[in-house]
Amino acid sequence: MEELLRTNFLGIVLKNPLVVASGVLGTSASLMERAAREGAGAVTSKSVGPQPREGHANPVCLAWGNSVINAIGLTNPGCQQELPILLETKHRLKALGVPLFVSIFASKAEEFGEVAKVVAQAEPGLIEVNISCPNVASEFGEPFSASASSAAAVTRSVRAAVNLPISIKLAPNVPNLSQIARAVVAEGANAITAINTVPAMLIDARAGRPVLKNKTGGLSGPAIKPVALRSVWELAQAICVPIIGTGGVTCGLDAAEMIMAGASLVGVGSAVVNGGPAIFAKIAQELAEFMQSEGYQNLSQMRGKAL
Amino acid sequence: MEPDEQSGLMRAFEVANVINENAHTRTLLFKGRLESARPGQFVMAWLPEVGERPFSIAASVPLAITVSSVGTVSAALHQLKPGERAWVRGPLGTGFRLTGSKHLLVGGGYGAAPLAFLAKEALKQGGQARVCLGAKTETELLMQQRLYDMGCEVRVATEDGSEDTRGLVTQLVEQAISDEPPDCLYACGPTGMLLALAELCKRHQIPAQLSFEALIRCGVGLCGSCELPEAVCNQVGLPAGWLVCHDGPVAFLS
Numbered sequence: 419m420e421e422l423l424r425t426n427f428l429g430i431v432l433k434n435p436l437v438v439a440s441g442v443l444g445t446s447a448s449l450m451e452r453a454a455r456e457g458a459g460a461v462t463s464k465s466v467g468p469q470p471r472e473g474h475a476n477p478v479c480l481a482w483g484n485s486v487i488n489a490i491g492l493t494n495p496g497c498q499q500e501l502p503i504l505l506e507t508k509h510r511l512k513a514l515g516v517p518l519f520v521s522i523f524a525s526k527a528e529e530f531g532e533v534a535k536v537v538a539q540a541e542p543g544l545i546e547v548n549i550s551c552p553n554v555a556s557e558f559g560e561p562f563s564a565s566a567s568s569a570a571a572v573t574r575s576v577r578a579a580v581n582l583p584i585s586i587k588l589a590p591n592v593p594n595l596s597q598i599a600r601a602v603v604a605e606g607a608n609a610i611t612a613i614n615t616v617p618a619m620l621i622d623a624r625a626g627r628p629v630l631k632n633k634t635g636g637l638s639g640p641a642i643k644p645v646a647l648r649s650v651w652e653l654a655q656a657i658c659v660p661i662i663g664t665g666g667v668t669c670g671l672d673a674a675e676m677i678m679a680g681a682s683l684v685g686v687g688s689a690v691v692n693g694g695p696a697i698f699a700k701i702a703q704e705l706a707e708f709m710q711s712e713g714y715q716n717l718s719q720m721r722g723k724a725l
Numbered sequence: 726m727e728p729d730e731q732s733g734l735m736r737a738f739e740v741a742n743v744i745n746e747n748a749h750t751r752t753l754l755f756k757g758r759l760e761s762a763r764p765g766q767f768v769m770a771w772l773p774e775v776g777e778r779p780f781s782i783a784a785s786v787p788l789a790i791t792v793s794s795v796g797t798v799s800a801a802l803h804q805l806k807p808g809e810r811a812w813v814r815g816p817l818g819t820g821f822r823l824t825g826s827k828h829l830l831v832g833g834g835y836g837a838a839p840l841a842f843l844a845k846e847a848l849k850q851g852g853q854a855r856v857c858l859g860a861k862t863e864t865e866l867l868m869q870q871r872l873y874d875m876g877c878e879v880r881v882a883t884e885d886g887s888e889d890t891r892g893l894v895t896q897l898v899e900q901a902i903s904d905e906p907p908d909c910l911y912a913c914g915p916t917g918m919l920l921a922l923a924e925l926c927k928r929h930q931i932p933a934q935l936s937f938e939a940l941i942r943c944g945v946g947l948c949g950s951c952e953l954p955e956a957v958c959n960q961v962g963l964p965a966g967w968l969v970c971h972d973g974p975v976a977f978l979s
Contacts, residue, residue: 443966445949448958452966464949476777477769479943480814481733490948624737625773625812691733691945694971 419706425459425717427660427683428583428608430517430543434459434702435717436673439664439687440521440546440587441465441490443695447506454516457699460683461511462519463504465548466537468529470496474553475631480620484668485639486688487618489553489632492523497536504540517543521587523551525558527571531579538580546662547576547607550589550614552636563589563614566601577606585609585662590642590649591617596656603657611662611685612649616642639688640666647679654680654722668693670704677717678724730761733945735771735812738788740805748864750793750835751803752783753811759788764843765820765913765936765975769944771812775801779941781839781913781974782816791838791867817944818974821934825908826852829901829931830877831922833859833894833914837867839936843911844877855901856880859894859918863887895921902929909934916957923961923978933978935961939969946971 423434437460438444438453444464453461473493480487494500508518520542524530534545549562549572562568569586576584586602588595590613599610615636620629628634646665653661663676664685673684689697714720728734738755745751759768762785770790771777778798783789790813792802805811821843828847832840837858847854855878860866862885873879880897881889890897895918898910906929912922913936926933939951951969958965963976 442947443949446952446955446966448955448965449949449952449968450966452964473942476942477735477771479945479947480735481945483732486945486947488943488947490942493942493948493950620734622735622737622773622812624810625735627773629735629771631776688947691947694946695966 422706422709432459435683437683437685439685442687450507451510454514456695460517465521465523466494466497466500467523485641487635489630489635497533508540519544521546523548527575530572531575534576534579544583546585548587552617566598569598570601570605573602573605583608585611587611589614599657609660613646613665642666651679670708673705680722737810752791755788758786762816763820766816768813768815793835827907828854829907829910830856831912833918836914857897935976936974941970944970
């Protein structure tokens with residue numbers, strides 16, 4: 419199984435391609451260590467910004483069938499407070515041979531660079547730049563992922579601030595995904611993470627109200643898998659940097675499909691709701707079994723097969 | 726389609742009756758059932774335009790929750806009258822698992838809320854249920870009469886001595902164990918009380934099931950808000966990164 423799933427991503431060796439997606443279990447060193455022990459190949463910390471944020475009031479999250487809708491609202495302690503947590507996490511994950519990815523956000527392009535500079539002190543394997551959170555529009559306005567120029571401006575800011583690998587996290591709900599991706603790669607992005615959650619809402623008919631306090635939220639889980647697959651498939655043909663394919667992966671077959679769409683790594687988030695943190699080992703096992711049964715000897719043979 | 730208990734979605738429940746438990750605690754009895762709920766599990770109760778908070782399940786058929794007025798949502802729930810509605814998602818989390826036949830139930834403050842449900846199940850199985858309740862003062866005691874009426878042996882401690890034994894509930898538990906060691910201890914209350922009970926049970930080699938409280942936001946094991954502090958995990962022998970909403974709220978110590 420180890421040979422089958424081991425993968426090299428931007429010069430870092432991962433024991434498997436499964437990454438804990440940002441926003442899931444990424445709030446403390448102990449929780450990220452748990453995710454690593456439960457079988458994740460890499461762990462992404464929860465998005466951190468320039469200042470502390472409480473996030474939205476409850477209800478912030480609901481399961482919707484096997485999928486999830488959330489508007490947590492970028493709860494985080496601010497990058498200065500987060501740094502010791504990241505340093506401790508890096509230390510603990512290193513002992514397990516699992517790289518730490520750090521997700522950042524900000525409300526202005528120049529602030530992204532400042533936050534990146536702070537978190538870079540923890541020397542993460544990757545800084546993931548979250549320019550596509552759908553749950554803070556009322557405060558932040560249009561997400562940076564909405565246009566090639568704003569996405570490029572953020573990338574430029576982060577690229578100028580740090581020498582570490584950076585991945586830009588894109589939203590699927592744009593008409594020109596490839597154009598945006600090419601713009602951020604031209605500014606020095608080393609990878610693309612696709613996709614973020616999809617803007618959505620739930621209304622309770624008897625209450626006559628949206629259920630989330632923030633009214634709208636981001637949909638994740640199996641409901642968005644086809645959207646994620648399409649986005650990754652399109653990106654894999656448009657750019658030549660690796661893609662962290664994220665959206666609706668809950669089993670080994672889902673992971674295989676994401677890799678066949680062209681993903682190098684596979685983000686797993688909402689699957690934790692039904693499967694608990696143990697889901698990472700389960701998906702890894704199922705992926706290895708699938709590869710064995712289909713005669714794939716490594717991930718490269720499978721990558722982009724559906725292109 | 727109407728959402729079911731496993732959907733994770735909100736379901737509207739009409740209030741059938743409201744019982745005053747003490748000066749700041751009421752039990753809301755609803756018209757509907759939550760068939761699959763187990764003692765120790767919780768629901769997230771939502772009032773549109775007000776907010777959502779976790780509450781332990783006081784009964785399942787019909788559904789009841791016991792609400793102490795400590796904030797905006799609980800105060801608004803207290804205002805509900807028969808015929809009005811609250812919304813509930815759940816049951817969520819891991820509840821108690823009755824083990825053996827001699828049960829010792831321990832409640833601290835409003836942590837006593839789920840104990841009547843647990844005692845009822847224990848007695849239904851033909852078991853014996855002894856209960857130790859603790860509170861700061863007599864007016865904060867909860868479920869005392871109800872548990873007594875059900876046929877449980879109930880011991881009470883108040884920190885100010887306003888009712889029965891003056892002191893902490895742990896003293897009562899120590900006494901109850903020396904009278905007759907139970908097959909298992911089940912407790913719900915403040916973390917300090919649970920830590921003391923964990924220590925006590927370890928010393929007496931009694932399995933313990935402890936229900937922890939936490940800030941619960943997503944309720945489904947995703948956001949990390951309810952992680953039990955690592956120091957607490959270490960103290961009671963739980964793995965680090967233990968999530969109250971997903972792994973708990975009930976922790977099983979042996």
